[in-house]
Amino acid sequence: MSFHRSIRTIYGKELVDILRDRRTLIAMIVVPIVLYPLLMLGSIQAVSYQAESMEDEPLVVGILGEQQAVELQLLIERDTLALRQEKEQLDPESDEAIQFPSPLDHFQLRSFASPEALETSIQNRMINLGVVLSGEIRTDMPDRTNSVQLLYDFEDIRSMFARNRLGEMLERTADRVRTARKQHLGLPEAFDKPFEITAKDLSTPSSILGQILPLILILMTITGAIYPAIDLTAGERERGTLESLMVSPVPVIDLIVGKFLVVTTVAIMGAALNLASVTATVYFGGFDKMIAGTGGGIPIVTMVVILLCLIPFAVLMSAIMIAVCSFARTFKEAQNYVTPVILAVLIPGGIAALPATRLEGIMLVMPVGNMVLLAKEFLLGATVPALHIVMVLISTTLYAGAAVALAANIFGKESVVFADAGSFKAGLTRGLIKPSARPTISMGLLFVAVLFPVWFFVQAAFSPGPDEDASGLLHATGVLMPVLFVILPVAMAAYWKIDIRNTFSLRVPPLRHLFAGILVGVSAWVPAHELNVLQQFLFGIPQNVIESAERMGEALFALPVASVFLLIALVPALCEELLFRGFLLSGLGSAAKKWTAILVAGAVFGVFHFFLFKFPVTFVLGILLGYLCWQSRSILPGIIAHFLHNAIGATSALWQEEWLGWLGVQADDEWAHLPLRVLVVGGVVFVGGVLMMSRRKEPARESYTTTIPDGS
Template identity: 25%
Template sequence: MLSREALEKILLVASKELVDMCRDFKALIPAVLLAFLLGPLVSCLAPQLIVSQVKEAALNVTSVAFQGDGGALFTKLSSNKGLKVVNLNLPPGDKQAWLSALEKGKVDVILSAPPNFAQKLSEYLNSKSTKDDQCPNVEVLYTGRIPSSSYAGMRMLSVLTATREELLKEKLVLHKVVVNAPPIVRVKVLSPPDDSQIASPFIARTLAALLVFVAFLGAIYPALDLLTGERERGTLESIVITPISRRRLFAGKVLAVTAISYLLVLCTLLGFYVAQFYQPPLLQILPFPLHARLPLSCALISAVLMLPLCLTLAVTLLSLAGLARTVQQAQGYFTALMFVAMMPLGIGVSGDIHLSLPLAVVPFLGCLIMMNDILEARWDAFLMPLTCLISLAYAWLLTMSAAPTMEREDLMFGVEESPERRWSSGRFGRELFLLCSSIFLLMFYLSQSMVVTHHVWGLILTQVFVVFAPGFFLVYFWLKLPLKSVFALSKPRGGFLTCLSALLTAPLTFTVAVLLASAQAQFLPNTKALEKIMEQVLGLSSEPLWLLIIAIALAPAIFEELLFRGVIYSLLSKRLPSVKLIVAVGTLFGLFHLSVMRFLPTASLGCLITFMRLRSASILPCMFLHAGHNGLAVLLTRLHISEPSAELIFAAALVGSLGFLSFLYLTKPVSKG
């Protein structure tokens, strides 16, 4: 818990920052005004514009020219009050001249009747046939370059449909054809739902996204100014030599940014709440949903529940700003964040997804879906407080890890430590945190959508762009570490036979993974359904085997090993003793698979492969074992062996054990004596 002294310090920093920000009238007043006006703009002005456009289009008289002989159809259309027939006095056969008249705006739309149209129509109307294909067609010519012509074209289509129905009706009457209509179903509404306490669909669909947008906008400027701005102006330098703890200082800034962002959110909510009373009555009775109903209870609950979202955004933006040396650099980071945030924003505001346990524990996304649910009057007494608690935990964790970046010498003064010195000291905690969180975020948002859209190719793309690229970027461009040492692609201890022995270990690891999965199935939900969905999404049964081997066995063996036993192992190896290192890398490997059901088998495998990396001093045996393990999974799925026989399990365990023992023998440490 926070001590009183700590709380006082946090509030001291927050109040100073707020006073500082509030005096920046030039930035604050337009932001507050914009936030407040958003409601009236979205609820009243925009729908009013749409309605007036529709009204104008409906009331305008369309000028139409008839090309050719349209017979009864043209006679009928001439009496339509919405149409004004214009005589262009052009030869009917000169199509170019008619089109030119249309382009010059002499007429909105041209109805062109092909030769013999009048005769064919007359025959159709006088026959008893009701078949559509015997009815001749006219051409509707309009140009999309002129708005009035474009409207007229669309309107003409509906006028033609109506006229055609009229003609058909006359024909049916003329020929005394009786059409048996289906019986009319009467629906009696017994208890109409009381929706006065629910936000209207229009508000439910737009408000959550707009509030997040405003919260984001509201947090950007303060986050830039209070951290990177202070760094640029040199005020941060004077603060970091005071005895205040970095975490309290950072927390105070988070509080100030949250407050500004929240203020704008409240202004937006107030704007929407007030605007509903000034919405023109016409908009409330239209069949399409433009009614901006936002009940007070709904607005108040939204106001309370936006607080964790503002906090999440504030702490994320400040953490990013803390990593930038200049405001310009921070703006670049924020742009990247905006792209990443698009994904959860899209998911959150789609309205088809509701709060569930896996979503509630994802910061930001959980809050977003919770907001949507609230606006649709969906409640969950367990998940909603959980989402708020997760946001608080996320804010706390990020504060703890991001606070020390405020005093980083390289960011404050642009000085650098040589890569060799950095490498030998092994101080990479912050970079590792950033790498892991970016990969987890990318895995969650980007990789899943890539797999859904590109199936097996999505897996390969994930391996290259989500798994390998961030780690490579970090060590090569940012930390400038020696790639040879990081990736350790050298000959392993014991020679290349070690790689073979690692590959032979795969049946054992696969058997253990199967046994672990079946053991945990006693406690956790059955994974069969999930496996089936994955199989369908990836098209495991339809894709060629070579592609599956590349996507599921080889690509992960190369890229995941370069990340886990290469980058992450190297960043941790100087700081952690062997056992802790094996457990840490293995656990991260398990977490990376983003599945509670798969955690235990993958983390155990991760620990074993890390042990191999440590013992063989090379990444190659790790790649061989990983490829073998995943390759077996692909083959068994392809051969439809879902439950292997006891003999098969025994044989696999025997071969694998022999492989592992030979690995241990080959990599036996050489005694110094």
């Protein structure tokens, strides 16, 4: 197709162009190859130097009372002596000997006269640790407990180090005394050890990497995307090549998609080089043990997983960067726009990198954050449910698609191409907005991209607890759906002077389409049921779907019948039709071809139902309803079909026994195929309805047929 050919042409040229640029090459190749090894060497050496110097430097321990200082000194000396003797008994080659504790030979004791002076000295960090003994230390009296209080500063790493070392020494001494006491009394060794508790750390080397690496790599990927994104958008304008590009017979969307793919390519190449550089540095520098802990080595598989996780992220970032830079006329302007965007990206990224954050709830659809979490979960070796992966990928795709659509709408707009054509602000100043027939594709996609996490959050916030039914969720939906799905887009359309009647297809439909809507509405449950049965047969039913259906069922019985039909059938039918078949489909239809628009709107409709299990049915229904609206040029047949379909669903749940009896189905087998006669009758009605949709109502001549395209 010529569409792909022009994208390929643009992609090829832009890639050559950008790779010939010294600045790209420096950012992409020189920086990772030189800078990261240097940084890593530097920081690792600094850390190890610090650790070494801590071992070498004397730690100053203050102790209350001179006599006590002598006693503590004695304890340390005795411990040193005992350690030496114990170590001599070990095989010097064994692990035990290598990890044998070292004596406290760097400790300096200083006695203090008053507790206040001791505490102040610790707070001022004059000394590292304070020790207060309750009295004379006597280890030779079996009925005596010696009390030792350690004063330290949690914020001071040296203080913590001294506390641990001294604490260990006291533990060792206590062990020895205990052993001596047991021997003295003739008690067995196990006398005071009814339990031997050991704990084993199972964190893999990658887990440490898992916490830091994703965030580092995010920065690397962004760094890779920034320059090409600016160069290919604002740079084009600044160098004066934009005009000649815009007078070429290529749709703007092709230009943007080609450019976006180049930015993505460069970002992924940059990320891969960065990753390879880090891996090589760690391996050849011999730092793998230091980074990964005693387990040693970074598995190559882990690195591949990280790279795979980076690809969707690079896609999203490139789309965002291209969109942001499309607003800019100059390099400088673009850089100013990019900086806050990077900060905005780092916030969800940073939240996701926190050890306690898991991939669940709102984080599933958090832009950027969900990608970081997914990478983290993989690296931690956690099993990520397929649904979660799908959610992350779908929401990321949705955001990236919206960003690319936005870019295509902005790039080459005359207010951006020509400085004298007025500022971009003019596009938001209502007085200067020209009336248009329908929303743009980017307005439609952006709206659902923003609504998606919001709606997800609403659903999560009102989802029923373990002992609740879903009536809270139903009521919240009943209130919020009209606001978010209808009032908001209508208000947007009104502000931007978009023809509301045309956008939401508020027309009287032809009778045949009304009839088609009724036929499909009353029969769609038949194919939907069979599709569900097939899914159940192929994949089984996820537990969460069953639970959610149960809660919903309980809610139906808890509510008055009128409320059930209002909340289950009428509100969703009205609101979802107006949003998905009204605002979204009109927006998509303004630039995309008929079936692309219908399929995308159907997919978005499916995604908005959140359950992967429900996706096939809602996707197919979404396509049908989109087709119905497109053919009839009216929202009404779809509303009727949607209402009837949902109402039948509610009826079958409310009066299940009667319903199943009427169908002639065994009450205990809800996943059985429908009886043949129901299949035949339902199928015929359904297919008849779909066939009736096929004739399109020709658009009446309107005062304006299309908006004036901007160079596309």
